[in-house]
Amino acid sequence: MATVTPTAAGLQDCRNAWVATLEQLAEADPRIVAVVNDSVGSSKLNSFQKKFADRLINVGIAEQVMVGVGAGLANGGRIPFVSAASCFITGRALEQVKADLAYANFNVKLVGQSSGVAYGELGATHHSIEDFAWLRPLTNLTVIVPADAWETAEAVKWAAQHDGPVYLRLSRMPVPDLDIPNRTFRPGKAxxxxxxxxxxxxxxxxxxxxxxxxxxxxxxxxxxxxxxxxxxxxxxxxxxxxxxxxxxxxxxxxxxxxxxxxxxxxxxxxxxxxxxxxxxxxxxxxxxxxxxxxxxxxxxxxxxxxxxxxxxxxxxxx
Amino acid sequence: MLMNDKVPLIREKALWMRRTAFTMVHRAQLGHPGGDFSAMDILATLYFGVLNFDAKRPDWPDRDRFVMSKGHATGALYSALCAAGYFPEDWLQTYMQPKSLLNGHPNRNYLPGVETNTGPLGHGFPVATGIAIAGQLTGATYRTFVLTGDGEQQEGSNWEAAMVAGHRKLSHLTLIIDRNRLQQGAGTEETSGLDPLDDKYRAFGFDVVEVDGHDHAALLAVLGAAPASKPRCVIANTTKGKGVSFMENVASWHHGVPNAAQYDQAMKELV
The missing domain is CATH 3.40.50.920 (Rossmann fold)
Structure with missing residues (x-):
């Protein structure tokens, strides 16, 4: 599979912060569900699936219906976190992201995994370097790119309570914690x-x-x-x-x-x-x-x- | 009340909706009247015979949902929503005017009663599938109906949704296909054939029913039937442009618009 730099001391795979936070939120709020395209493992959702079996909706390898189902779940009062490799959740389902989520302004959280060039040698089909250009013009869609594990957790928490569509662009690349004292996560603020x-x-x-x-x-x-x-x-x-x-x-x-x-x-x-x-x-x-x-x-x-x-x-x- | 007691009301509403939609299209000189008219009896039957809704509470969580996947047929959808009491009649006069809430394709943020934004084809069925999954997860009793065009079935996203709905046995989901056999430029069967649609949906795990899409009593029986154990697919055999002689089965009326003489002629026929 893909290149994953061995986690050196002090570096963190932010996906751990993503799943730990999602599980905490899901314990407290039964409306939270996860939607995946056969991407349980790559989204690190195995433990979520064990804890909340019926709230992990795996539509199979089918990104268009994955995003459409997200919109429908929001219509039905759920808070879906739709998680898949960034290259597919954006590129393959771009019209669904545009029309069903951003334009319809549904309360759906897209979680792009292994973004950028995390899939290294797998090549351009699996790189997600175009996603900012595709998603940045979409009205209503908040696009957040956490820089470390702390910010990943904060962004997931914020997304869960924000009423509107969000794209969280995560990575599997190990990164250090940023050395900034007294941090407060402020969406929309550098x-x-x-x-x-x-x-x-x-x-x-x-x-x-x-x-x-x-x-x-x-x-x-x-x-x-x-x-x-x-x-x-x-x-x-x-x-x-x-x-x-x-x-x-x-x-x-x-x-x-x-x-x-x-x-x-x-x-x-x-x-x-x-x-x-x-x-x-x-x-x-x-x-x-x-x-x-x-x-x-x-x-x-x-x-x-x-x-x-x-x-x-x-x-x-x- | 016996089901068939609703038929006279449905017939009356369908006539009003046809006259209203054609007037909107004539005034705007824009629209998709052919597909409006093939779907009109289906929408009238849903809103005046089947759906459990409260127009004063469009966000009522337990409402039945209707998703208009063939979003270009706004003449049908807007006249139905207006007849159902979601918004006042004078809004119809703004159809497609600058800043109108009645856009060429429906937007749920503009109009109460619109469940999701559609327009690009193949979007409504996946969203309806998600609505039905939400209901299944929570044990809700609401039902979800989605109407697609038949040409629209050529979009692959529908078949992704069909796999998911069949796999999850979404019993409270009904897919209605407006089977007028014409798409924008030609017949469906000469473009990229759909038949046998019934076998296809059976193979995907649906109960399949065929019905005359202009027979209100038959539509009422099929759409009003209680949910079973599988999702249901209703193939509604229809006529594009149904109800106006010069539009019926003429592909160019997909997005044709009437001149004054054609408008007068249609109003004489729609009585």
């Missing part, structure tokens, strides 16, 4: 990971800790970078983007296509409101064969790659 005024690095998901490490590299060179955890992609935190643009240069980092995703959103915003150089770190399109780690290194999703992008942006700074 989180300041580090203060700085020379440049802003705007990252999401699995790349936030890399952006923080890049800021350390830059610090050693006397460059003070602000680092933002931009975990809500839709709607955009415009106030945070105004403050980021005020630094005069921006780098965006995402485990996604550089076309139409977080970088695209930031470029749209800055070009209309506060033009500054924006360097986008991410993937250019369909990718060659390679492990997740190799793809991250090759395309500059690394402290060094992000620092290099910062230098490019600073060179263009007025």
């Amino acid at each position: 989180e300041v990971v580090r203060e700085g005024s020379d440049i802003a690095i705007i990252a999401c998901g699995t790349t936030v800790h890399l952006a923080a490490d890049a800021a350390e590299v830059l610090q050693a060179e006397g460059i003070h970078a602000r680092v933002l955890n931009f975990s809500t992609i839709n709607p955009l935190d415009e106030a945070a983007l105004h403050r980021a643009a005020a630094t005069g240069a921006i780098v965006t980092v995402e485990e996604a296509s550089i076309r139409g995703g977080l970088g695209g959103a930031v470029a749209e915003f800055t070009s209309a409101n506060q033009p500054v150089p924006v360097e986008r770190v991410g993937f250019p399109g369909f990718l060659p064969t390679g492990s997740t780690d190799w793809l991250f290194q090759e395309y500059g999703l690394s402290p060094e790659g992000i620092a290099a992008a910062a230098h490019r942006a600073l060179k263009r700074k007025a």
Whole structure:
């Protein structure tokens, strides 16, 4: 199967936080159900299935009906968490996500598993790097990309009590806990990971800790970078983007296509409101064969790659 | 009340709905009257003979659900919802006008009584399946009815839903197929044939019933029958454009719109 980097000490598979939180919520609220497309194991829902057998609805390998059933369950007063590999839950069922969830504004939570390039060598069919571009324009749909285990748990809790459609974009890639004191999860708001005024690095998901490490590299060179955890992609935190643009240069980092995703959103915003150089770190399109780690290194999703992008942006700074 | 006592009311409502829908389409010079008219008797029978609903409480959890999967037939759906008391008659005059709540395809956030947003084909049946699963999970007694076009059955998502509904024995789910044998441009059988539809649905685990989709008493008997142990598929044999001579069985009336003379002619026939 796919590349899964061995979990080193201090790194966490955020899927554990997802399932532990979902089970807690389901204990307390009988309306919560899970819907899957034969993806019980990859969604880590085996334990949920044992505890709540009738509340785990496996429609088989059929993503269109999986998302449609989610909308119907919401119509019937349930709170469905529809969980499957991101590449299929978005791409295969995109019209259902658009019409049945976003446009109809049903209270359904989509949970995209193994997003980005988590499936490494399995190739472009199994990568989910287009999902931001596909989902970001959908009115009503909140898109959240948690950066670590704590934020994953908080996002799942928030999604359960929010009345409306949500896309939670999770990863199986082990990530460290972000070192931020006194955190509060605020959907729709960027989180300041580090203060700085020379440049802003705007990252999401699995790349936030890399952006923080890049800021350390830059610090050693006397460059003070602000680092933002931009975990809500839709709607955009415009106030945070105004403050980021005020630094005069921006780098965006995402485990996604550089076309139409977080970088695209930031470029749209800055070009209309506060033009500054924006360097986008991410993937250019369909990718060659390679492990997740190799793809991250090759395309500059690394402290060094992000620092290099910062230098490019600073060179263009007025 | 005997079931057949409802037939005169259904007949009266179906006539009003046909006149109303054709007037909406004529005024807007937009719409899908052919499919409106093939479905009209099915909707009239549901709303005035079968469905358990309260138009003043569209969110009543125990209501029976009707999902209009052939979402383009808004002339039929809106005239039915209006006749059923979900919104006042003057709203119909705004059909497809700028910012109207009566969009070309139904939106549940605009109009009470709309269960889900449809328009792209093959969406209603999966959603109805989810509604029925919710009822099965909670032991609710409500029933879920979904109407698809027959050409719409070419969408693969329907067959995903059919597998799930059959597998889960969703006894409170009824799929109605408006079998007028015409799709937008040609006959279904010359485009991508559907027959034998009954065998297909039987193989997917449905009880299958065929009915004359314009016979109110027959529709009432079939749609009003108590749930059994399986989901039900009602193949309603219909005529596209039923009730207006020049529209009947003419594919171009799928989204044709009447001129003044055609409108007057139709109003003379619809009495």
